[in-house]
Amino acid sequence: MTYQEKQNVVNIFSALVVTPIFAWLVFQRHQQGQFDLTEDFRQWGIVFLIFIGVSVAARVIIQIIFHIGNAIATREEKTPVEDERDKLVKLKATRNSYYAFTSGFVVSVIGLALGMPVYWIFIAFVVFGMIAEIIDNGSQIYYYRKGV
Amino acid sequence: MAKSIVQNNIRKLRFEAGEMTQQELADKARVSRQTIVAIEKGNYSPSLELAFRLSHIFDTPLEEVFSYDPKDDVPGKV
Numbered sequence: 001m002t003y004q005e006k007q008n009v010v011n012i013f014s015a016l017v018v019t020p021i022f023a024w025l026v027f028q029r030h031q032q033g034q035f036d037l038t039e040d041f042r043q044w045g046i047v048f049l050i051f052i053g054v055s056v057a058a059r060v061i062i063q064i065i066f067h068i069g070n071a072i073a074t075r076e077e078k079t080p081v082e083d084e085r086d087k088l089v090k091l092k093a094t095r096n097s098y099y100a101f102t103s104g105f106v107v108s109v110i111g112l113a114l115g116m117p118v119y120w121i122f123i124a125f126v127v128f129g130m131i132a133e134i135i136d137n138g139s140q141i142y143y144y145r146k147g148v
Numbered sequence: 149m150a151k152s153i154v155q156n157n158i159r160k161l162r163f164e165a166g167e168m169t170q171q172e173l174a175d176k177a178r179v180s181r182q183t184i185v186a187i188e189k190g191n192y193s194p195s196l197e198l199a200f201r202l203s204h205i206f207d208t209p210l211e212e213v214f215s216y217d218p219k220d221d222v223p224g225k226v
Binding site: 144 | 151152178179180182183186189190191192194195197198
């Protein structure tokens with residue numbers, strides 16, 4: 001497995017760990033009455049801002065651990081230089097994740113039109129954001145293996 | 149993914165250039181070894197810039213490094 005593929009696997013792992021744990025903690029606080037996420041949408045704004053900060057911090061820590069672990073395992077200190085193929089792979093993967101997130105947005109809007117509560121659109125953002133990230137990194141692994 | 153319709157002789161040229169390794173060629177062309185592997189396998193068509201860089205490294209005309217047969221370029225293949 002190449003360095004880029006390993007990094008994509010780590011990113012998928014991060015998405016699958018960080019988002020559900022944060023969502024679970026927020027849900028616990030909602031149930032305890034600390035947040036009212038069904039009526040007060042200002043709370044969603046605060047939760048999303050906290051999530052951005054927590055997500056970035058957690059991923060930075062996970063990436064540092066990955067770099068150290070990879071350097072110890074492979075004895076390669078230098079990270080590979082990003083070349084034109086890497087950029088093309090990332091571009092195509094970003095396109096796929098964009099489709100996934102846009103689909104999620106359309107699904108959530110359809111849900112609203114069918115009478116779902118407004119807070120579902122925020123839950124859809126979180127869920128489809130996570131799915132889009134998994135598709136982004138999964139697509140990169142696919143293009144690296146099958147060609148681009 | 150469809151194979152590239154652009155064929156290449158990079159493996160042969162590496163051999164003729166004193167059995168140059170993929171890593172050595174990658175370093176000279178300023179790309180990763182994986183990109184050289186992908187080009188050799190036909191999984192990636194390099195940019196014009198990289199193609200010229202590779203032909204310059206082998207000191208060979210571009211058409212001797214890469215070749216294109218219009219018969220392979222049928223609609224829907226790429």
